[in-house]
Amino acid sequence: xxxxxxxxxxxxxxxxxxxxxxxxxxxxxxxxxxxxxxxxxxxxxxxxxxxxxxxxxxxxxxxxxxxxxxxxxxxxxxxxxxxxxxxxxxxxxxxxxxxxxxxxxxxxxxxxxxxxxxxxxxxxxxxxxxxxxxxxxxxx
Amino acid sequence: xxxxxxxxxxxxxxxxxxxxxxxxxxxxxxxxxxxxxxxxxxxxxxxxxxxxxxxxxxxxxxxxxx
Numbered sequence: 001x002x003x004x005x006x007x008x009x010x011x012x013x014x015x016x017x018x019x020x021x022x023x024x025x026x027x028x029x030x031x032x033x034x035x036x037x038x039x040x041x042x043x044x045x046x047x048x049x050x051x052x053x054x055x056x057x058x059x060x061x062x063x064x065x066x067x068x069x070x071x072x073x074x075x076x077x078x079x080x081x082x083x084x085x086x087x088x089x090x091x092x093x094x095x096x097x098x099x100x101x102x103x104x105x106x107x108x109x110x111x112x113x114x115x116x117x118x119x120x121x122x123x124x125x126x127x128x129x130x131x132x133x134x135x136x137x138x139x140x
Numbered sequence: 141x142x143x144x145x146x147x148x149x150x151x152x153x154x155x156x157x158x159x160x161x162x163x164x165x166x167x168x169x170x171x172x173x174x175x176x177x178x179x180x181x182x183x184x185x186x187x188x189x190x191x192x193x194x195x196x197x198x199x200x201x202x203x204x205x206x
Binding site for chain 2: 001002003006007009010077078079080082138140
């Protein structure tokens with residue numbers, strides 16, 4: 001592995017952390033806006049955003065791991081690989097926790113959440129936990 | 141575990157980035173090894189030891205709590 005590849009990975013993991021954290025924050029704001037607004041277009045807007053999110057995520061992953069080896073093997077640097085694996089694990093735990101929490105207390109909540117809003121909650125949880133975990137573990 | 145990589149690096153007048161470049165790892169790897177937040181693999185530990193021409197035991201020492 002060349003030094004240039006190592007530096008690229010280092011740069012990428014930092015950008016990746018901020019990207020997912022910012023995206024998660026935007027999604028949280030959307031959920032809050034969705035809960036407290038009563039717009040007829042809200043559902044269409046949210047569905048559109050979820051589709052846009054998936055598009056950005058796929059495009060981002062393809063562009064970031066521009067060659068096929070990198071795309072299949074992931075990070076090569078030992079520390080960065082560990083940070084990424086830990087962040088994926090945290091994202092999984094957080095998302096499962098929120099899914100279980102919604103499943104258990106969903107009927108108690110009086111706010112009428114739509115399916116789109118709940119999907120945004122899941123996406124926000126995944127993005128925030130992944131981004132925050134990367135930034136936390138990638139600190140100096 | 142006591143890590144003496146930082147001491148050796150400073151004695152050899154190397155920055156974290158320079159040491160990282162010499163053994164082909166990221167600067168964060170060196171930084172987190174030095175602060176004890178990351179335990180490197182045997183391969184990286186041996187690379188560092190080989191670079192400084194020191195035995196591995198002089199770079200990483202087990203403490204009684206380990």
